[in-house]
Amino acid sequence: MSEGSDRRARKKAATRQLVLETAQRLFDQRGFEAVTISDIAATADVAVQTVFNHFATKEDLFFAGRTPWVEAPAEAVRGRRPDESPVAALREALLRVLGEHVAALADTPQRRMVTTMAASPALESHERELNDQARARLEDALLEAWSDGGAPSRENVHLTAALVASTWMATVRTIASEARRPLPEPEDAVDRARQAVSLAGRVFDSLALALDSGASLQR
Known part of the structure; x- marks a missing residue:
């Protein structure tokens, strides 16, 4: 240059x-x-x-610079370790992003952002669009990861990727939305983040177990 x-x-x-x-x-x-x-x-x-x-x-x-969760799930799947499954990498990425988002509610900029969003139907609608983008990118990343085999369902890999992406992203969105309503006091944000991550972890473990069970039934 x-x-x-x-x-x-x-x-x-x-x-x-x-x-x-x-x-x-x-x-x-x-x-x-x-x-x-x-x-x-x-x-x-x-x-x-x-x-x-x-x-x-x-x-x-x-939203510029404020949406790491749009790219993070797909990037986690694509950048996972050789010995790490796509689902395991996805679980860790989503728990990290969720925990960081809720814990950040202790900070004034994040609190202002959430308050501003809550007062604007246009922003809430755009956030849903961003969630759809994140889901679609995650679905593509899972399809790539499972293209050479290893998918939980060998019967319909595309449907499995779509269900995993949709279910996992909807879980994160729901828990994150509930964790910020009502907006916690700054001193309570870390505890609320811990609770959100714990709940999400249990849900993800159940989903992973269901995927593993489905794969076992097809062997």
């Missing part, structure tokens, strides 16, 4: 970060629905089109 190209890349990244920080600060201060793209552009001192050059929607601005 030439010096000029490198400079342009740095400037572009700096502008993106400025827009993102400005937007999320305004969302915290005024609420998501009350802030427009024009407000963000004016406060950041950039053109409206500049905002859209970096973020397609206002919802993308709100």
Whole structure:
């Protein structure tokens, strides 16, 4: 990369970060629905089109950098150790992400994020869309992992991958949503995270056992 190209890349990244920080600060201060793209552009001192050059929607601005759970499950399956099963890697990743999310409710930025989301049907709808993206990516990763055999069900690998992805992601979403309603006091967030992880772990173990039992019946 030439010096000029490198400079342009740095400037572009700096502008993106400025827009993102400005937007999320305004969302915290005024609420998501009350802030427009024009407000963000004016406060950041950039053109409206500049905002859209970096973020397609206002919802993308709100969630940017705040959704590790969208990529983490699929990445865990693809990046697992050679001696680790896809289901075991998935279990550990989801428990980690769930625990971190709930424990972070002790922190002011996470509490503001949750409060802002709860007041916005648009954000709650977009979160459901992100959950669907996470489920679809996980399903693809499981299909890849089981493409050479080793799937719990040899009868219908596609259906098995779809059921595992849907059930596991729905479990995490449900437990995470319930853990933040009502929003815990900061000093209680760690205990609530521990409870959420414990419950999720028991559910995941039951699901894994059911998968193993199904595989045994087909042998």
